[in-house]
Amino acid sequence: AQKITQTQPGMFVQEKEAVTLDCTYDTSDPSYGLFWYKQPSSGEMIFLIYQGSYDQQNATEGRYSLNFQKARKSANLVISASQLGDSAMYFCAMREPYGGATNKLIFGTGTLLAVQP
Amino acid sequence: NAGVTQTPKFQVLKTGQSMTLQCAQDMNHNSMYWYRQDPGMGLRLIYYSASEGTTDKGEVPNGYNVSRLNKREFSLRLESAAPSQTSVYFCASSDLRVAQYFGPGTRLLVL
Numbered sequence: 001a002q003k004i005t006q007t008q009p010g011m012f013v014q015e016k017e018a019v020t021l022d023c024t025y026d027t028s029d030p031s032y033g034l035f036w037y038k039q040p041s042s043g044e045m046i047f048l049i050y051q052g053s054y055d056q057q058n059a060t061e062g063r064y065s066l067n068f069q070k071a072r073k074s075a076n077l078v079i080s081a082s083q084l085g086d087s088a089m090y091f092c093a094m095r096e097p098y099g100g101a102t103n104k105l106i107f108g109t110g111t112l113l114a115v116q117p
Numbered sequence: 118n119a120g121v122t123q124t125p126k127f128q129v130l131k132t133g134q135s136m137t138l139q140c141a142q143d144m145n146h147n148s149m150y151w152y153r154q155d156p157g158m159g160l161r162l163i164y165y166s167a168s169e170g171t172t173d174k175g176e177v178p179n180g181y182n183v184s185r186l187n188k189r190e191f192s193l194r195l196e197s198a199a200p201s202q203t204s205v206y207f208c209a210s211s212d213l214r215v216a217q218y219f220g221p222g223t224r225l226l227v228l
C-alpha cells in the first residue's frame with residue numbers, strides 16, 4: 001500500500017536561511033507523482049511543486065526545490081532564503097500510478113514551519 | 118476564474134441534523150474530490166469523482182454521500198451528523214497528471 005511519512009511535526013528556521021522538510025514515501029509501483037502543498041494559517045491549500053517518478057531532474061519552482069532521491073524513496077522540499085510568509089503547514093502527497101484514472105492523492109501528516117525574524 | 122469554490126465557509130450542526138456541502142470548479146477539470154482534515158492526520162479522501170457521472174469511495178466514506186451534479190459541481194451530504202464528523206472539509210479538482218487544486222474549505226462543528 002502507498003504511504004507518505006513526514007517525520008518532522010514542527011521546525012524553526014531563521015529568516016533568509018534555507019530549510020529542508022523531509023518526506024519519505026512507500027510504493028511498489030514504478031510510476032507515481034509527488035507533490036508539496038502549503039497551508040498557511042488562513043487554511044487554504046496551495047500547490048507548490050511536483051515531481052514525477054520518471055523525471056530526470058529535480059523539480060524547481062522559484063525558491064522551492066524538490067530533492068528527489070528515488071533509491072531512498074525520499075522527496076524532500078527545500079525552501080531557500082526563507083521569508084516570514086513561509087510560516088505554514090507543509091504537506092507532502094503522492095499520486096497513485098499514472099495508469100490510474102482517478103489522480104487520487106494520499107497525504108502525509110504535515111510539518112509546521114515557523115520562520116523566525 | 119474563481120477556481121474551486123465551496124459553500125458554506127462555516128457551519129454548526131446538532132447531532133442528527135443533515136446538511137450538504139457544495140463545491141464548484143470553473144477549470145473544466147474532469148475529476149473532483151472531497152477530503153476531511155483533522156488535527157495530526159493530514160487530509161483523508163472521503164469520496165471522489167473521476168469524471169462526470171461516476172463517484173467512488175475514498176479512505177473514509179462512512180456517514181457521507183456525494184453527488185456529481187454536472188462537470189462543475191460535486192456535493193457532499195451528511196445525512197445524520199455526528200460529533201466525529203467535526204472537521205474541516207476540502208473540495209478539490211484536477212485533471213490527470215496535474216496537481217489537485219483546492220477550495221477554501223468548510224469548517225464544520227457538530228455538537
